[in-house]
Amino acid sequence: MRCPNCGSDDIMKNGTTRRGKQNYKCRDCGRQFVENPQWKPREKDSTAMIDRLLLEKIPLGGIARGLKLSESWLQGYVNQCYEEVPRQVQVTPKPKGALTVQMDELWSFVDDKGNKQWVWLALDTRTREIVGCPIGDRSKDSALALGQSMPGVYRQCAVIYTDYWDAYKAVLPSNRHYAVGKETGLTSYIERFNNTLRQRVSRLVRKTLSFSKKLDNHIAAIWNFIHHYNEQIRLQLSNC
Missing domain, CATH: 3.30.420.10 (Ribonuclease H-like superfamily/Ribonuclease H)
Incomplete structure (x- = not known):
């Protein structure tokens, strides 16, 4: 077993998680982790796909079912994305004249x-x-x-x-x-x-x-x- 953070094999047991799984700790960097974690960070390709689907006529429930995502996680991701959306137009500059x-x-x-x-x-x-x-x-x-x-x-x-x-x-x-x-x-x-x-x-x-x-x-x-x-x-x- 190696630390997912630094790759060290100097690992010790460190109690259990709230779900009863064995917890480990790296003696070199202090990272705590479990073997075969259920939660994993979303890959960039996955979030890029979500961003594209948000531009189509597909409800959030449909996106969650199609990509096999948790609806609560997807809603949280969408809330975060929408907080960053600018609320003013971005257009090509125009000279004064006939518009x-x-x-x-x-x-x-x-x-x-x-x-x-x-x-x-x-x-x-x-x-x-x-x-x-x-x-x-x-x-x-x-x-x-x-x-x-x-x-x-x-x-x-x-x-x-x-x-x-x-x-x-x-x-x-x-x-x-x-x-x-x-x-x-x-x-x-x-x-x-x-x-x-x-x-x-x-x-x-x-x-x-x-x-x-x-x-x-x-x-x-x-x-x-x-x-x-x-x-x-x-x-x-x-x-x-």
Whole structure:
């Protein structure tokens, strides 16, 4: 028997664990361990697979069953990952000039349908990047937060197309804001992204059992996909 930490064979017995297994201690480095431990650290390939599956329409229970993981361990891992997700857009820098943005809001809920959480989105029509996204109620305060969440060049220069929801008219600059109907096609890109978001984030699927129970995780899951989506857009642009 050798120490898993330093490889020394100077090992002594050191009592038993709470589960009754023989405990050992290395005399050289002091590491305590058991023979054939049940718990082992997850390999990087395993966590990388989890990270990829979190970007697909698969509930956490499905990921746990598919990868043969403990649901409690997986939930803890997801909580830790989501705490590190940035909550602001990351887009390619744009010079001042002609920019066009489409805006829309997407209904969702946390824990029950009475706790509505609206996902407000702004999309650059040329690059298709998401350039703004707050999550909150459907008031003009959230519409204002959407405008403020965009990079400065968009706030200063972009022409903005939205639907007829009154909150937009109350907060967006009147000389650059146009309220239009779906028949014009001037909000088609953001409406298509709304569909993509519902197809890829399981907690946004209508009539789903994978709804969020924690607001922070709900917001982080949406931001996690948006960052991935924008990263894929940037890769496409760099290869053109």
